[in-house]
Amino acid sequence: MLETSAMVMMALILGTIWGGLAYFVNRAYRREKREAQGGSDE
Amino acid sequence: MEKKEQFTSRWALLLATLGMAIGAGNIWRFPRLAGQYGGAFLIPWAIFLILWSIPLLMVEFSLGKETRKGPVGAFAAFLGKNYTWMGGFVCLCTSAIMFYYSVVTGWALKYFTAAAVGDLAGANHQEFWESFIASGYQPILFHLLALGVAGVIIYRGIVNGIERANRILLPALFVLLVIGAARSLTLPNAAEGLNYFFGFHHANIFDYKMWLEALSQSAWSTGAGWGLVLTYAVYARRREDVTLNAFITGFGNNSASLFAGLAIIPAVFSLAPAIGRAPLDILKEGNEGLSFIFIPQLFEKLPGGQIMSALFFLALFFAALTSLIAMLELATRMFMDFGIRRQKSLPIVIIVTALLGLPSALSLKFFKNQDWVWGLGLIISGSFFAFGVIRSGVKRFREKFLLAEYNDLRIGAWFDGIMKYLIPLEAVALLVWWFNREWDAQMWWNPLSPFSLVTCFFQWGIVMAILILVNKQLYRLLTRQSV
Numbered sequence: 001m002l003e004t005s006a007m008v009m010m011a012l013i014l015g016t017i018w019g020g021l022a023y024f025v026n027r028a029y030r031r032e033k034r035e036a037q038g039g040s041d042e
Numbered sequence: 043m044e045k046k047e048q049f050t051s052r053w054a055l056l057l058a059t060l061g062m063a064i065g066a067g068n069i070w071r072f073p074r075l076a077g078q079y080g081g082a083f084l085i086p087w088a089i090f091l092i093l094w095s096i097p098l099l100m101v102e103f104s105l106g107k108e109t110r111k112g113p114v115g116a117f118a119a120f121l122g123k124n125y126t127w128m129g130g131f132v133c134l135c136t137s138a139i140m141f142y143y144s145v146v147t148g149w150a151l152k153y154f155t156a157a158a159v160g161d162l163a164g165a166n167h168q169e170f171w172e173s174f175i176a177s178g179y180q181p182i183l184f185h186l187l188a189l190g191v192a193g194v195i196i197y198r199g200i201v202n203g204i205e206r207a208n209r210i211l212l213p214a215l216f217v218l219l220v221i222g223a224a225r226s227l228t229l230p231n232a233a234e235g236l237n238y239f240f241g242f243h244h245a246n247i248f249d250y251k252m253w254l255e256a257l258s259q260s261a262w263s264t265g266a267g268w269g270l271v272l273t274y275a276v277y278a279r280r281r282e283d284v285t286l287n288a289f290i291t292g293f294g295n296n297s298a299s300l301f302a303g304l305a306i307i308p309a310v311f312s313l314a315p316a317i318g319r320a321p322l323d324i325l326k327e328g329n330e331g332l333s334f335i336f337i338p339q340l341f342e343k344l345p346g347g348q349i350m351s352a353l354f355f356l357a358l359f360f361a362a363l364t365s366l367i368a369m370l371e372l373a374t375r376m377f378m379d380f381g382i383r384r385q386k387s388l389p390i391v392i393i394v395t396a397l398l399g400l401p402s403a404l405s406l407k408f409f410k411n412q413d414w415v416w417g418l419g420l421i422i423s424g425s426f427f428a429f430g431v432i433r434s435g436v437k438r439f440r441e442k443f444l445l446a447e448y449n450d451l452r453i454g455a456w457f458d459g460i461m462k463y464l465i466p467l468e469a470v471a472l473l474v475w476w477f478n479r480e481w482d483a484q485m486w487w488n489p490l491s492p493f494s495l496v497t498c499f500f501q502w503g504i505v506m507a508i509l510i511l512v513n514k515q516l517y518r519l520l521t522r523q524s525v
Contacts, residue, residue, distance in 0.1 A: 002233045006240040009081045013240065016088060017300055021293040028286050031450050032052055 047200040049277050056290055057208040058274050061364030063265045063295040066146055069358050070329040072299040073306040075255050077325030080238050082246035086256035091292050094468055097460045098266035099288035101427050104443035106275025112375035113269035115520050121430050123517040127509035128426045130516055132269040133376050134505050135419040140369035141395055142402035142412045147362040148184030154355035163348055167339045181403040186396055192366045193392045200277045211360045218357035222305030235308030254475045257468055264295045267424025273372040285444055285451040313340040381522035411492035415501045418476055421469050428465040436461045
């Protein structure tokens, strides 16, 4: 049985690290999409 | 002059930097430390991602993209010719790690093949490991095989080699880790492992050793300060983002560590009683002990355990291989900056690595000595990057590189404080603590003792002295046409 404190910590750590990664990747994806629509930056 | 190579997209660069960062340390060191200290470990581990790794990753991305040279050339171009030796130290420190890392990659390959063909089934795993290491020819053979695979990839260049390999290896590694985590979490009593992995043990949060272990894990696992991200950034697009890419690399690396922890810790807690051992005793075994002796022994207790063992060692091999590729590219880039073409530089690097990896393949004592000396050397490498930024003016650096319009994230003054004060402080604390931890009143002076104080200073001293002596010649080599 999962203890409450472990559940809270799991939500905190996985939320921060996996959530953070998802947020940053999404931001990069949106930027790339925007730039592709506006033309290459090279 | 050859056309400059370049990653075809941001995602290709990110896959390569993630492949570099996610290595054996994520799979065999992180679960061991997280298992020892419990959930409290995860707090400093996440904090040091921001206080050490990501700022240094941003510096590396910036210098590689700006100078278009590997560490030796980048330090010379950024700080002036008198500091070429510092880039040389970064390069040689990471290369020294590469010599034995190729051996570790070979171990993973050996164990993957052994698990896949069923050699591990029913074996006495302690004896299997010891006879493999003592056989002499086998660790050498697999060291050369691993080096050969990485060498073929590098030979094909950035797009056809490194980019293509990482497009396959990195997603495959994540899939393997997810499969491992899913299997581990569905075992009986897996919750007990989760309670320990994420359980907050109040006593530990004030344990300074845990904080330093977390710092060392963050410093080594993300590859910050190794010069590897700098090397890949040489091939970044001209207007490539620096800041957001550093965050994705750091968070992606730590995400992989969490998957590895979820794959290993619940499995250890669930299966340890079946082999008559306490889970914490198993997690306190060294890296090699946990991976090569206990993991196959534990997985054997599962239905389809042979497949689980094979998948685990395949994940370990992929993780180690993508990091080995980055290290080989760093050494190759150094020769390319001296004007030697990739196709000529690579054989030199491969031959030197094959030869200098032999002592580690033949002797675990030598391997552990090198891991100790050059693992700690990385803290010095990281400090050199911080020194470079401080010397050039932290605020000026931030305004020029981190606030440039091509960056998606705006980096505030917090970066200045971390670079100026925290990173030097962290580096000193880590070195002092590490030396203190391994202090041996009888053997500290002996350069031949594997973990002595003097063996570190002796080996670093030789490398630094030679580099300082040949600083001018190194700089002159760099002024030849880079390819």
